[in-house]
Amino acid sequence: MLAGKMKAAEFLLISVFGLFLCAANGQELDVADGINEGDQDSAQIMGDALFTVPVPSINDFKGHPYFAHGALCYEVQGKPGNIYNLISDQCVTVNGLYNKSKESQVNLMKAISFLADGDSGKCHSVKVKRDHCHVYVNGAPMNGSFDFDGIRVWTNASSQGQRIGVSVPNCQNNTRANLTFSITCTSVLGDKALQLQVLYTDGLRPSSHGLLGQFWNINMTKTAYVGPYRGHQMSAEDKMYKVSILDPVKGDVVRSFLAELHQIQWDGKGLPCLYAGSSQASSTSKDPDNGNVIEGKYSDYQMLHLASSNFKFRKYREGGQCEILEDEEIPHWNG
Numbered sequence: 330m331l332a333g334k335m336k337a338a339e340f341l342l343i344s345v346f347g348l349f350l351c352a353a354n355g356q357e358l359d360v361a362d363g364i365n366e367g368d369q370d371s372a373q374i375m376g377d378a379l380f381t382v383p384v385p386s387i388n389d390f391k392g393h394p395y396f397a398h399g400a401l402c403y404e405v406q407g408k409p410g411n412i413y414n415l416i417s418d419q420c421v422t423v424n425g426l427y428n429k430s431k432e433s434q435v436n437l438m439k440a441i442s443f444l445a446d447g448d449s450g451k452c453h454s455v456k457v458k459r460d461h462c463h464v465y466v467n468g469a470p471m472n473g474s475f476d477f478d479g480i481r482v483w484t485n486a487s488s489q490g491q492r493i494g495v496s497v498p499n500c501q502n503n504t505r506a507n508l509t510f511s512i513t514c515t516s517v518l519g520d521k522a523l524q525l526q527v528l529y530t531d532g533l534r535p536s537s538h539g540l541l542g543q544f545w546n547i548n549m550t551k552t553a554y555v556g557p558y559r560g561h562q563m564s565a566e567d568k569m570y571k572v573s574i575l576d577p578v579k580g581d582v583v584r585s586f587l588a589e590l591h592q593i594q595w596d597g598k599g600l601p602c603l604y605a606g607s608s609q610a611s612s613t614s615k616d617p618d619n620g621n622v623i624e625g626k627y628s629d630y631q632m633l634h635l636a637s638s639n640f641k642f643r644k645y646r647e648g649g650q651c652e653i654l655e656d657e658e659i660p661h662w663n664g
Contacts (some may be wrong), residue, residue: 382401401603412635422643424441425442431519441456443497444636447497451478455480506531509528535577536577539630543623552573570588585619
């Protein structure tokens with residue numbers, strides 16, 4: 330399903346197990362008409378542990394045949410049966426459940442959970458479970474759609490399967506578009522799985538966190554790397570780069586790691602990226618320039634349960650409690 334087209338650095342291994350998350354610059358759409366199919370300017374979690382995030386600040390590979398959009402690629406395979414935080418910001422937190430595929434060693438997304446603040450300041454819970462593509466809002470099964478307190482949840486069909494849209498107020502200010510997500514009930518390798526697309530991510534703050542959220546709206550730099558790497562001496566032909574994450578306020582380098590520019594094949598389609606890190610987004614060598622891709626280690630993002638918001642780098646409500654609206658407080662369900 331996933332194959333790496335390696336140039337000189339053929340010793341860089343790419344695993345094919347876990348989740349696939351792809352993120353690029355947001356593109357407007359009419360949420361009333363559902364989610365646009367084939368929208369490439371979005372974030373996705375499909376069926377493989379390769380994460381890709383937008384890096385417009387280092388997108389200067391002019392004239393490159395396949396690097397049309399800057400993207401940083403890294404893997405977080407995690408462990409089957411565990412839940413990890415994907416996005417944590419002041420107004421929303423998103424978790425995903427990894428489970429092993431029945432037919433292979435691939436970890437697939439089997440459930441996705443949101444906690445999001447409505448216009449009233451109270452939080453709402455949205456859960457999607459893959460078994461029968463069931464949707465739950467504030468603990469109750471959703472029939473049709475939900476539209477209340479600035480939270481919208483709706484369903485529509487797509488060529489890939491049943492699709493659920495979730496729209497929540499953004500974390501910046503009310504003049505920006507809502508944060509919008511699309512979850513598709515699909516199949517990967519003959520097993521049921523969920524695919525997540527993230528749209529309208531401009532509303533996430535630079536201080537957001539999570540396995541994906543920590544890379545939104547921040548500055549990075551890249552420089553060509555020609556030093557030692559895992560016993561090899563890199564040259565310009567190896568297309569190896571040193572990527573540095575900058576502090577959003579001071580501009581200082583927070584951490585640096587090495588990444589190789591190459592093209593990955595996903596379902597027969599080329600996906601260009603700067604590939605970095607091990608199968609758990611940690612360092613692949615002891616070279617001083619090659620640190621972890623993510624802050625900390627992947628286990629720092631593990632959650633106790635789907636509706637949890639507590640983990641080491643929590644940003645949602647900055648440690649405050651989430652008061653879920655009870656069913657009787659919700660004036661209407663749209664059938």
